[in-house]
Amino acid sequence: MTLNYYCIDAGSQYCPCHLAKTDNCLICSMLQGKDTCDCRWQGICVYQEYIWAGGKIEERKLLSVPVIEKNFVTDKLVTIKIFIPSASLVRDYNQPGAFAFLRPENSLEYYDVPLCVMDVDESKKIINFAVNIVGPKSKAIARSENKVLIRGPYWNGLFGLKHIKSSYNKHWLIIGRGIGQASIIPVVKNLLRGNNKITVLLDCGNIKVNLAEDELKKLGITPQEFDLNTTFHKMRLREIIEKDGVDFVYSGGSDVQHKFIQNVLNKLSFSIPLIISNNHQLCCGEGVCGSCETLIDGELIHFCKIQLRSEQVLGG
Numbered sequence: 001m002t003l004n005y006y007c008i009d010a011g012s013q014y015c016p017c018h019l020a021k022t023d024n025c026l027i028c029s030m031l032q033g034k035d036t037c038d039c040r041w042q043g044i045c046v047y048q049e050y051i052w053a054g055g056k057i058e059e060r061k062l063l064s065v066p067v068i069e070k071n072f073v074t075d076k077l078v079t080i081k082i083f084i085p086s087a088s089l090v091r092d093y094n095q096p097g098a099f100a101f102l103r104p105e106n107s108l109e110y111y112d113v114p115l116c117v118m119d120v121d122e123s124k125k126i127i128n129f130a131v132n133i134v135g136p137k138s139k140a141i142a143r144s145e146n147k148v149l150i151r152g153p154y155w156n157g158l159f160g161l162k163h164i165k166s167s168y169n170k171h172w173l174i175i176g177r178g179i180g181q182a183s184i185i186p187v188v189k190n191l192l193r194g195n196n197k198i199t200v201l202l203d204c205g206n207i208k209v210n211l212a213e214d215e216l217k218k219l220g221i222t223p224q225e226f227d228l229n230t231t232f233h234k235m236r237l238r239e240i241i242e243k244d245g246v247d248f249v250y251s252g253g254s255d256v257q258h259k260f261i262q263n264v265l266n267k268l269s270f271s272i273p274l275i276i277s278n279n280h281q282l283c284c285g286e287g288v289c290g291s292c293e294t295l296i297d298g299e300l301i302h303f304c305k306i307q308l309r310s311e312q313v314l315g316g
């Protein structure tokens, strides 16, 4: 079976990319070194764009930006607000699934930490990130005082973006657990613009705090506290999905959580699309380093760039 996927960057200002230059484009057969056109048509011709650009590619910028607020929520969790001077760049970050690589100023590239955008204030040009402090990279970024280096924006932080962007007047069940809660605010904000009904379940998980709660309340949503490890709440989750007329489910959390929700959905007599956060190891974000590659149905998938259905990602 040929996988039906698309590249998140195709058609954006960052297409064509390094993969086109090295005959590794994920979409265009001509830019894979073949002689014939047999592309995954996404509404644009990447080959034509490449020729028109004279083989040039637009790089994502590495910026040194001020940290304007840092808040240790717990000893293992810090939120960092940064200021980005460009309004258009801030707008590019204001998307569900957006993420960036951050590292302390004066540190080497391998200190880059991929962090999903937790919230964006476009009017003040401020972007908020949450960092779960676990290892050398996250400890280093948590210690950053005045400035950080940011590279981005990248957009493949979740799978199923097209459902979020095209949803209107639907009922969404949003489940955020642990640091996975950091991904849900941009999703909720986008869905609110489409007049969708939103039910949010928050499980604090390992971080021991419901990171998204305050912002959700500001948006007029009262989240329900959940503990997905308890039988009671697992049953309650099934009940909400089966009886509350849910049209879509977004899961922001671990793959274990995604799979549990997928199993619940698989048992229904009707189908509900599951949209999930991207938990793959991301290193370059450009499809170049290979750290996010996984073989699916005989095809090498770069999860930093490829949008697939959740069941293909989870293998269910």
Ligand code: FES
Pocket (backbone or CB within 6 Å): 281, 282, 283, 284, 285, 286, 287, 288, 289, 290, 291, 292, 293, 302, 303, 304, 305
């Ligand atoms: S993160 Fe480097 S190839 Fe995907």
